[in-house]
Amino acid sequence: MDKMTLNGMRFFGYHGVFPEENRLGQNFHVDLVLKLNLEQAARTDELEHSINYADLHAATKKIVEGPPVKLIEALAGRIATALLETYTGITELTVRVTKPNPPFEIHFDGVVVELVRKRDEHGEIVPA
Template sequence: MDKMYLNKLAFYGYHGVFPEENKLGQRFIVDLILEMDMSQAGKTDNLEHSVNYAEVYEAVRQIVEGPPKKLVESVGEAISSELLEGFPLIQACQVKVIKPDPPIPGHYESVAIELRRTRA
């Protein structure tokens, strides 16, 4: 299966378990791998035979910047569901949701979840 990568999509959202996360918000980074057959797009040079990554970005933005969820797992699940429902060419998607600044003590770069979903 061919793959389309969208890397380090950056958003500001209000997801988290703690009240201050829902009030103050924080940065979220999303990495996507979209699996589909791109042979027709490559042969025809026609966007109608591919997935418009500007539309993918907007779909993800609406979720991450939308209503708060407690868990990044829920954010990732919402993203994968929207991608598979809204973009028929996508056969599978891998979604990584990165939380660079979670409210936990210690030294680290980020915390993240990653999930992969396929068309049923």
């Protein structure tokens, strides 16, 4: 299966458990890895046979900059579900959400949640 990867998308959102996070907001980084068949796009050089990554970015932005959730696990889940429901050519999707500046006094590069979802033999979205 072919892959399309979008790395390092950066958005500002209001997600978090603490009220200050919901009020002040913070940066979130999102990476996507899509598994899909890109053979026809590679052969024809036509966008209609692929997925426009600008559209993937816009859909992800709408979710991250939209209504807040408490957990980045829920945020990643919303992104995965929305993209798989919208783009039926995606057979499997990995969503990695990084919260680079969690609001507590420890020093690291952020916390990352990675979810992998795919379509089962009936077309249902399930954990991979």
